[in-house]
Amino acid sequence: MKFDPYYMITVVMPQLIAAVxxxxxxxxxxxxxxxxxxVPVAVARLSPSPLLSLPARAFIFTMRGTPLLIQLxxxxxxxxxxFPRWVMQDMPFLRDGLWYALFAFxxxxxxxxxxxxxxAIMAVxxxxxxxxxxxxxxxxxxFFRITLPRAVRICLPAMSTETVLLLKATSxxxxxxxxxxxxxxxxxxxxxxxxxxxxxxxxxxxxxxVYGMTRTxxxxxxxxxxxxxxxxxxPPRLASDQGIV
Amino acid sequence: MAAxxxxxxxxLAWGDSGYGDEFVxxxxxxxxxxxxxxxxxASIGMLGAWAKLCHIKALNRTAEVYTTVVxxxxxxxxxxxxxxxGTRALxxxxxxxxxxxxxxxxxxFAAVITALGLIYGxxxxxxxxxxxxxVPKGQIEAAKAFGMHGSKxxxxxxxxxxxxxxxxxxxxxWLNITKDSAYVSVVAAxxxxxSVGRGxxxxxxxxxxxxxxxxxxxxxxxxxxxxxxxxxxxxxNRGVRRV
Numbered sequence: 001m002k003f004d005p006y007y008m009i010t011v012v013m014p015q016l017i018a019a020v021x022x023x024x025x026x027x028x029x030x031x032x033x034x035x036x037x038x039v040p041v042a043v044a045r046l047s048p049s050p051l052l053s054l055p056a057r058a059f060i061f062t063m064r065g066t067p068l069l070i071q072l073x074x075x076x077x078x079x080x081x082x083f084p085r086w087v088m089q090d091m092p093f094l095r096d097g098l099w100y101a102l103f104a105f106x107x108x109x110x111x112x113x114x115x116x117x118x119x120a121i122m123a124v125x126x127x128x129x130x131x132x133x134x135x136x137x138x139x140x141x142x143f144f145r146i147t148l149p150r151a152v153r154i155c156l157p158a159m160s161t162e163t164v165l166l167l168k169a170t171s172x173x174x175x176x177x178x179x180x181x182x183x184x185x186x187x188x189x190x191x192x193x194x195x196x197x198x199x200x201x202x203x204x205x206x207x208x209x210v211y212g213m214t215r216t217x218x219x220x221x222x223x224x225x226x227x228x229x230x231x232x233x234x235p236p237r238l239a240s241d242q243g244i245v
Numbered sequence: 246m247a248a249x250x251x252x253x254x255x256x257l258a259w260g261d262s263g264y265g266d267e268f269v270x271x272x273x274x275x276x277x278x279x280x281x282x283x284x285x286x287a288s289i290g291m292l293g294a295w296a297k298l299c300h301i302k303a304l305n306r307t308a309e310v311y312t313t314v315v316x317x318x319x320x321x322x323x324x325x326x327x328x329x330x331g332t333r334a335l336x337x338x339x340x341x342x343x344x345x346x347x348x349x350x351x352x353x354f355a356a357v358i359t360a361l362g363l364i365y366g367x368x369x370x371x372x373x374x375x376x377x378x379x380v381p382k383g384q385i386e387a388a389k390a391f392g393m394h395g396s397k398x399x400x401x402x403x404x405x406x407x408x409x410x411x412x413x414x415x416x417x418x419w420l421n422i423t424k425d426s427a428y429v430s431v432v433a434a435x436x437x438x439x440s441v442g443r444g445x446x447x448x449x450x451x452x453x454x455x456x457x458x459x460x461x462x463x464x465x466x467x468x469x470x471x472x473x474x475x476x477x478x479x480x481x482n483r484g485v486r487r488v
Contacts, residue, residue, distance in 0.1 A: 065467035066460040067427035069439065074460065077452035164317075171319035175431060182322060195329045203318055203326060210317035 003196035012188055012201040016181050020209065022098075023180040026170040030102050031163050034109025039148070041114030042121060056114070063111025068169055072104040076176045097176035105166060105173075112162055113155075120155035121147060156224065160217035164210060171206070181205050253454050256445075264445045264455075268462060271438040275466070278358055278437055279423045285362025286422070290369025297374050308370065315367035320425050327360035328353075328432045353433040361422060361429075368418050376411030377403060409481040416474030423466055438462050 044056035063071070076097065083094070124147050132142040152159075174183030185202035189195060259265045296308035315323065332351040339345040380403050388398045408415075430439035442459030446452040 065464040067424040069427045070456055070460050074456040081453050168319040171321045195333060199326045199330050202322055206319055207317050
């Protein structure tokens with residue numbers, strides 16, 4: 001089969017573009033759930049009590065040390081082994097691969113972001129926390145009003161990188177019968193034996209979404225950190241820098 | 246479930262009655278695929294880093310396009326692209342040129358290793374470029390002042406320091422490539438850990454146990470890699486004063 005750009009644009013691309021919302025839904029839903037779950041994970045990881053920090057450590061290591069594909073398969077195929085067949089058939093959520101993918105991606109994000117957030121919490125300047133204490137805030141208030149907002153800001157660049165990685169990772173949902181962009185491309189490829197049109201088409205679609213998302217997140221980062229940006233975009237260079245390279 | 250827990254553990258036995266030897270062989274295969282892919286990736290990465298930093302505009306741009314495209318596509322899609330479309334294109338090209346016969350086919354092992362190598366080439370390009378850029382300019386100027394030529398300067402000054410700066414990034418990419426080798430199981434069952442685990446789970450209908458075992462193997466692999474790279478990092482930084 002030859003590569004046929006006309007077929008790709010007229011037949012394949014519309015179907016792939018129709019699947020983009022599902023890919024974006026998977027990305028944002030699991031990003032939001034995962035990032036929210038990351039907060040207790042990071043807090044537990046930093047807890048002085050080993051009862052909290054050890055499970056958090058084990059969770060983070062499991063999520064980061066195993067392929068996402070296994071985590072997805074474990075959830076998707078494993079649940080069917082736990083519940084009897086009639087439960088699996090009657091529950092609408094349990095029949096659809098989408099919810100398994102959402103669950104797997106969310107806990108995976110919780111593990112990755114939990115570790116990032118841990119570093120960011122530790123990087124919050126001590127003086128700010130002391131200032132909060134001096135204002136008479138209790139520990140909870142200090143955490144929610146000072147430490148967490150500050151830590152989120154610190155790890156924002158790393159978190160946006162994670163989101164882009166997550167967007168790319170949602171393509172493996174296609175392996176548990178979710179018809180997002182990759183799943184749709186695979187279906188057309190298997191049905192029509194058109195290898196080039198479908199895969200290159202999917203590549204173009206992913207490239208556009210990822211590129212657009214990277215740009216949007218960069219813009220957002222710049223906006224949120226406006227107060228701490230250097231005044232000039234091109235800081236004056238030192239004379240010594242301009243010599244021989 | 247509790248009743249057959251014993252037989253489940255027994256199924257990890259060595260030999261024909263268990264998956265133990267398959268898993269161990271799988272570790273070897275995963276390491277082989279990852280290492281070969283990593284070696285190809287590192288070679289591409291060195292070339293790419295040089296292309297990004299040299300003074301030839303066309304090369305800068307080519308390397309930039311390569312890393313941008315590869316880094317913004319899902320690994321699974323890239324593996325599909327290279328494994329299905331890439332090999333097919335290559336085969337028809339070879340047949341057209343008369344180099345290969347009609348029935349010629351590309352070894353799936355070679356195809357997946359090439360796929361991983363091309364993907365990781367892009368990631369390693371940026372890791373190595375960062376390492377080169379981290380080398381203090383004054384040292385390069387000093388080397389020039391000593392009359393060292395480009396290649397000598399690279400071998401004696403840039404390369405040893407570049408590696409030191411790049412080790413954390415190199416370690417991360419190594420961890421990623423071992424995990425991404427699991428994607429290989431989707432296109433071809435070449436006997437790496439993920440294919441073994443998947444095959445065992447499908448055959449025995451005990452997905453929790455076998456995917457759990459597979460995850461355990463990967464965790465051991467990741468743990469060992471992390472340990473190794475932290476040792477390497479310590480060793481590479483042994484002459485550096487902590488500030």
